Amino acid sequence: MSTAAPTNAPNTDSAPAGSRVLVLHEPGPAGTAALDLARELDLQEGANLTVVAVVPTAASGSRCGGSALEFNTIVKETVTNELDGARERLGQAAGRTSFELLVEGEDRSPEEWIAAGGFDLVLLPARRRPLRGSGHPAAARLRRATGAEVRIVQRPR
DSSP states (O other), X not given: OOEEOOTTSOOOSOOOTTOEXXXXXXXXXXXXXXXXHHHHHHHHHOOEEXXXXXXXXXXXXXXXXXXSXXXXXXXXXXXXXXXXXXXXXXXXXXGGOEEEEEETTTSOOXXXXXXXXXXXXXXXXXXXXXXXXXXXXXXXXXXXXXSXXXXXXXXXX
């Protein structure tokens, strides 16, 4: 599995022993690769893992088509199920891992939450971006908001 390190960080797959590692979980091959890397860091180096999933929400109000409450409930259930899948993917490391669900519009933003958590390393799954290299839209914001190393984890080839 390859990782693309940001320009301000060394290109290494290791983290200091006992470091606090956060995985922003998203479905897909890059999300799976980020979980696999986190599991390796836990098993080989004793990293403390936290897996966070963000629940997007649709605004609800007086529009045609009614309320978005039911839609938001279904999306939250889906993301919760994806987080359960991440727990299974981590195997024995899951017992030592913290899992968090952040609901857009109810909880702090992921950037604020991660900055407050004092993490040493943040693993973001790469997203395909047409006409540009793969990256993650939150990477630059996280680098500004936290002192953590932010790594973009590529999907396996």
